[in-house]
Amino acid sequence: MSLRHKSTPASAEHAPLQLEHFLPYRLSILSNTISQAIADDYQSRHDLSVTEWRVMAVLARFEGLSAREVAERTAMDKVAVSRALARLVAAGRVDRAVHDSDKRRSVLKLSAAGWAIHDDVAPMARAREREVLAKLDAEERQWLERILDKLLA
Amino acid sequence: MSLRHKSTPASAEHAPLQLEHFLPYRLSILSNTISQAIADDYQSRHDLSVTEWRVMAVLARFEGLSAREVAERTAMDKVAVSRALARLVAAGRVDRAVHDSDKRRSVLKLSAAGWAIHDDVAPMARAREREVLAKLDAEERQWLERILDKLLA
DNA sequence: TGCAATTGGTTTCATTTGTAACTATAACGA
DNA sequence: TCGTTATAGTTACAAATGAAACCAATTGCA
Numbered sequence: 001m002s003l004r005h006k007s008t009p010a011s012a013e014h015a016p017l018q019l020e021h022f023l024p025y026r027l028s029i030l031s032n033t034i035s036q037a038i039a040d041d042y043q044s045r046h047d048l049s050v051t052e053w054r055v056m057a058v059l060a061r062f063e064g065l066s067a068r069e070v071a072e073r074t075a076m077d078k079v080a081v082s083r084a085l086a087r088l089v090a091a092g093r094v095d096r097a098v099h100d101s102d103k104r105r106s107v108l109k110l111s112a113a114g115w116a117i118h119d120d121v122a123p124m125a126r127a128r129e130r131e132v133l134a135k136l137d138a139e140e141r142q143w144l145e146r147i148l149d150k151l152l153a
Numbered sequence: 154m155s156l157r158h159k160s161t162p163a164s165a166e167h168a169p170l171q172l173e174h175f176l177p178y179r180l181s182i183l184s185n186t187i188s189q190a191i192a193d194d195y196q197s198r199h200d201l202s203v204t205e206w207r208v209m210a211v212l213a214r215f216e217g218l219s220a221r222e223v224a225e226r227t228a229m230d231k232v233a234v235s236r237a238l239a240r241l242v243a244a245g246r247v248d249r250a251v252h253d254s255d256k257r258r259s260v261l262k263l264s265a266a267g268w269a270i271h272d273d274v275a276p277m278a279r280a281r282e283r284e285v286l287a288k289l290d291a292e293e294r295q296w297l298e299r300i301l302d303k304l305l306a
Numbered sequence: 307t308g309c310a311a312t313t314g315g316t317t318t319c320a321t322t323t324g325t326a327a328c329t330a331t332a333a334c335g336a
Numbered sequence: 337t338c339g340t341t342a343t344a345g346t347t348a349c350a351a352a353t354g355a356a357a358c359c360a361a362t363t364g365c366a
Binding site: 017022025026028032034075122132146147150 | 184226276
């Protein structure tokens with residue numbers, strides 16, 4: 001056998017990750033928990049998938065984007081955006097036109113029905129965010145903002 | 154028309170979410186970016202999916218768990234765990250035995266081959282975590298830890 | 307011009323994932 | 337001890353997702 005002593009515990013031999021203190025793992029749990037809570041609010045109410053809601057949220061904020069620009073803003077891939085848009089347009093929630101000077105590009109905006117859904121969902125999403133942030137005091141909230149800015153830069 | 158003035162801009166009428174400052178959105182981007190970077194390290198090298206790696210990581214730390222306990226620890230659902238385990242056992246990376254006093258439960262541990270993979274991947278995962286944390290100074294790291302503790306409590 | 311390379315977007319097909327139903331064992335209460 | 341209910345885990349089927357091929361419009365440049 002090796003120089004290592006026989007009775008060395010597995011943890012010393014192998015140094016397993018301590019998931020409960022491992023940043024990527026903890027971020028993943030936190031992110032999924034929050035996103036799921038928001039999704040639960042709107043999925044059944046409006047028959048809306050997470051990707052569809054993301055597309056709607058970015059079109060609410062930036063009217064007239066192309067599909068590619070939506071993909072950039074949502075950090076989704078273009079196939080996912082294309083499919084979400086197909087459903088949203090079919091449901092009459094998004095209006096799609098063709099760009100004047102480039103017929104490949106679409107020009108996207110929420111329809112009246114799309115805005116109505118947005119105006120119902122957005123306050124719920126904000127309320128969930130507030131619930132989460134309520135667990136922190138003012139100082140912690142400031143630090144969190146600063147830390148996220150740095151990590152996402 | 155309503156009492157609202159005709160020329161009120163959409164942003165005032167509808168108050169769209171500002172995704173770039175919306176906590177759930179930012180957490181999701183950050184979490185996915187980090188997890189993907191780690192996954193890129195091991196997926197091709199070991200033909201290992203994210204769910205399989207999570208199962209291995211928790212078995213490295215807590216030997217002899219049942220599938221249900223793995224699911225609890227990883228925050229994955231039991232079907233995902235069952236499938237990951239099927240592949241891991243088939244690949245000889247996890248040993249599955251039957252519990253002495255309850256024949257429904259399995260008793261799971263990493264095989265020698267499983268440990269070898271673990272011992273290759275775990276340091277890479279830790280290195281990625283260090284890369285991320287290197288963007289923060291000592292004070293920010295302490296706050297982050299404290300904030301995550303509170304949000305996950 | 308005109309033709310190759312690029313870009314916006316969709317479709318196709320294979321893989322992954324989620325939900326529900328199912329099997330086997332165990333626990334509990336009449 | 338029998339019948340009901342609960343639990344561990346798997347299977348089957350549907351829906352979601354990703355990668356690559358694809359079409360159409362545009363750009364760049366010989």
